[in-house]
Amino acid sequence: MSRQTLTLSDDLYDYLLGVSLREPPLLARLREETAEMPLAVMQISPEQGQFMALLAELIGARRVLEVGTFTGYSALAVALALPADGRIVACDVNEDTTAVARRYWAEAGVADKIELRLGPAVDTLEALLAEGGGETFDFAFIDADKVNYDAYYEGALALLRQGGLMVIDNVLWSGAVADPERQDADTSALRALNAKLHDDQRISLSLLPVSDGITLARKR
Ligand code: CA
Numbered sequence: 001m002s003r004q005t006l007t008l009s010d011d012l013y014d015y016l017l018g019v020s021l022r023e024p025p026l027l028a029r030l031r032e033e034t035a036e037m038p039l040a041v042m043q044i045s046p047e048q049g050q051f052m053a054l055l056a057e058l059i060g061a062r063r064v065l066e067v068g069t070f071t072g073y074s075a076l077a078v079a080l081a082l083p084a085d086g087r088i089v090a091c092d093v094n095e096d097t098t099a100v101a102r103r104y105w106a107e108a109g110v111a112d113k114i115e116l117r118l119g120p121a122v123d124t125l126e127a128l129l130a131e132g133g134g135e136t137f138d139f140a141f142i143d144a145d146k147v148n149y150d151a152y153y154e155g156a157l158a159l160l161r162q163g164g165l166m167v168i169d170n171v172l173w174s175g176a177v178a179d180p181e182r183q184d185a186d187t188s189a190l191r192a193l194n195a196k197l198h199d200d201q202r203i204s205l206s207l208l209p210v211s212d213g214i215t216l217a218r219k220r
Contacts, residue, residue: 005209021046027077030104034071039097042070044143044169045211049077052141052167055216056081059165061138064088065128067121067152068144068169072101072114078141079110088114089128089137091121091144122148125155135161143169146186149193153217157202160219166203168193172213 008016023031023046034043044052056064056078062085066075069092079088092098098116105111117124121144140156142149149168156166170190176182177191194215197205203217 017047020050022050024080026104026108027073027080030071030073030076030100033100034073037071037097037100039070042143044074048169048211048214049074051210053077053081055165055167056139059138059163061165062086063137063139065137065140065156065159066090067125067140067142067156068092069098069101069116070094070143071097072104074141074143075101075114076104076108076110078139079105079113080108082113086113089124090114090116091124092116092118093120094118122151122155125152125159128159129155133159135159137161138164140164140166141169142166146170146173147189149189150196153193153197157217157219162219164219166215166217166219168215168217170212171207171215172209174212177213 027049031043031046034040052074062083064078064082064087066088069075069090075088075090095118098118102111102116105114137159138161140160142152142156144152153168160166171194173187173190176187177194197203197215197217202220204220206216208214208216
């Protein structure tokens with residue numbers, strides 16, 4: 001198929017940000033602090049954070065699930081777009097990175113909107129279901145270890161209400177998913193999930209070449 005997606009040069013990317021990014025100063029500061037950390041590559045881009053906040057607004061999200069919180073940028077971006085009674089359950093295993101997240105959530109005044117659950121997210125998703133959380137979430141963001149993506153997808157799908165929206169990050173994996181030479185566990189897991197979602201009639205589907213590739217899956 002012929003290429004229909006624009007390749008962004010650095011100049012064009014800067015232009016895109018210049019005419020569209022509305023990043024609050026606190027989020028910019030969190031992004032700059034995270035950029036100095038060892039796993040900085042795990043941070044989402046600011047335009048992706050803004051896009052996810054817009055998605056949350058569009059569907060009137062009140063209950064949000066996040067799998068993979070890191071230093072809290074995406075949760076903060078979305079929290080700022082939620083109504084006063086909006087809540088996020090944020091799942092992560094790392095006490096150090098989420099300590100940074102907590103600090104910024106507090107400074108932004110949204111700490112009471114975000115419940116951080118430390119521990120393996122597969123267990124947390126099971127616990128949420130056991131607590132009666134099935135079909136109660138409006139919006140879910142999956143951005144954690146790739147080998148467990150299928151489990152996160154199934155867990156999040158069970159937790160989403162009908163019409164709820166899931167955003168899955170890194171689905172193009174720097175292009176590795178289209179490279180047959182790449183057979184490592186992460187790439188294989190992403191490739192398998194992408195193929196599965198293509199045929200999954202439980203969702204409406206769109207895969208967008210935003211940042212490292214994001215899948216939007218709306219629960220039918
Ligand atoms: Ca990611």
